[in-house]
Amino acid sequence: MLEGLSQRLEEALNKFKDKGKLSPDEIKKGLREIRLALLEADVNYKVVKDFIGRVEERCLSSEVTESLTPFQQIVKIVYEELVKTLGGEAKGLDLGSPKPAKILLAGLQGSGKTTTAAKLARYLKKKGHHPLLVSADIYRPAAIEQLKVLAQKIEVPFYEAQPGEKPLEIVQHAIEVAKKEGRDVVIIDTAGRLHIDEALMEELIELKKTFSPSEVLLVADAMMGQDAVNVAKTFQEKVGLTGIILTKMEGDARGGAALSIKEVTGCPIKFLGVGEKVDALEVFYPERLAGRILGMGDILTLIEKAQETFDLKKAKELEKKLKKLEFDLEDLREQLRQMKKLGSIRDILGFLPGIGKKLSQIEFDEKEILKMEAIINSMTKQERKNPKIINASRKRRIAKGSGTTVQDVNKLLRSYEEMLKLLKQMKTPGRLQQVFRRMFGA
Incomplete structure (x- = not known):
């Protein structure tokens, strides 16, 4: 959602990054980049003029010019003025009397x-x-x-x-x-x-x-x-x-x-x-x-979507399995199905802080999820519960039944094994992102 605008604003704001105190001229030069980004996004000219005017007034105050962290202050100001431009606060539906x-x-x-x-x-x-x-x-x-x-x-x-x-x-x-x-x-x-x-x-x-x-x-x-x-x-x-x-x-x-x-x-x-x-x-x-x-993400919306989509009972069962590292291919298949209900991988990652603005640089193949599910569906229950028993002849049968290749089956099994290794290290920062990358080629 609005990837182009997000990327252009990031580039404009990065002009303020890693700098000490900013002069008024430096601030005005950076704001011109933000102005161009908004105009290129087809924002109404008067809206852009008013928005930049409010941002500039605040940025030229001591709030920024005397700050030791001007970049953070400018991002904060741009965020607050964007919220104001978008309406300030959510407006719910008015369903007052009379009924209906x-x-x-x-x-x-x-x-x-x-x-x-x-x-x-x-x-x-x-x-x-x-x-x-x-x-x-x-x-x-x-x-x-x-x-x-x-x-x-x-x-x-x-x-x-x-x-x-x-x-x-x-x-x-x-x-x-x-x-x-x-x-x-x-x-x-x-x-x-x-x-x-x-x-x-x-x-x-x-x-x-x-x-x-x-x-x-x-x-x-x-x-x-x-x-x-x-x-x-x-x-x-x-x-x-x-x-x-x-x-x-x-x-x-x-x-x-x-x-x-x-x-x-x-x-x-x-x-x-x-x-x-x-x-x-x-x-x-x-x-x-x-x-x-x-690019700050939207974790609250992602949580709401997940709460509406995911089966709470199954989620708790999965949590117990993950703690014991008993996550098998049947569990993986269930999670693939849940994620399909939640949206595409691109949609999901777009809600995460720091990732949304990089989506244009990432290649996704949503068909991979369908292929993975087809491969797991072609396995017997015993194979899904204990993938280690899948030998060469079983791989050929699974590949034929799922309309894929033995290489695809091997790729899924390798990804599953790598995911299990990463799950053991999930307390290490950044590992969840690695799971996404390994599983879906992000």
Whole structure:
């Protein structure tokens, strides 16, 4: 996420590294590099100007000029001002009375609005709510069918409109159903357009006026950069928004939308869409994203994802085995499966301090994990429990059964043996990173 911006800011900030007291000219020269990094990331020009102005004012104060550790002070200032630019603090959903709460999703076609509706429903369900999904997009039958299928997948009820119903009627009937069935949140997926037009705005204004939703959330494509910011500004001016969900943040978004949208629109980012799967939705925390941009990692989000994904009972069993060094290939297979649920290795390492900004320099082959799992699947239970019995003939059978080569089987077994050796030395700093490198070629 935002690897390019992270790398450029690291290069700019490193100009201050290993230096004693800094002169005003040295500070201004370094800040010009930060300014260029932000502009190259497609951050709004005025936002960049205001951000650099605040940073420069603080950096030229005694806070930095008289500090014996100016580099740390400047990084601290840049971090704090990034957090401020991103919104300051997380803004949760407002699901106040009356019930059911209504959440109106708006956005252009292609922004991921329909998928986001399902992601939001899944998120609320896991938080103990009882959502109902409804599509008010009468112009695209495919969008209605898509939301219906997604609702079934996450086991959330979907209100299916009757032929000929208009958007206002559809939403009204959905709310009545929600009241009867005890649903406390109705998530409304509205019609999108390829571009902003009067018909789209009028429909949204009418829906908002009629049903007084507690949340009007714009789903915006982060890959659009400043175009996404301009779209958000128009929706805010014409309809009135309570929040923004930025999608496609897992792609090569340069960061311009995330860093500009709050200051330009005054509207907080509430969620980030970080993938196509229904669980790929993160609550937006400005301080966490700022930390990731500056290579400080985001351990809290990684822990939350792990807690949601991992089986606690299995995790405790694994912990006991690791302490006794009884970690076998069945345990390795289980961990590979758990990690696949958590995300790609690139995603996982991106949360770790000091590693995220180096991701562009690391080659990953996610297919290796699938290959490793296939090899282990081709083994007998006895072989998985005691890999030492795997001789040449067994290796040929395993390779044939998994569609791999004997060399691949040997590579897995060597990695497993090396991992066991490293686990014995896990108290030594840096060994966990070595495990990742040995296992996945990072």
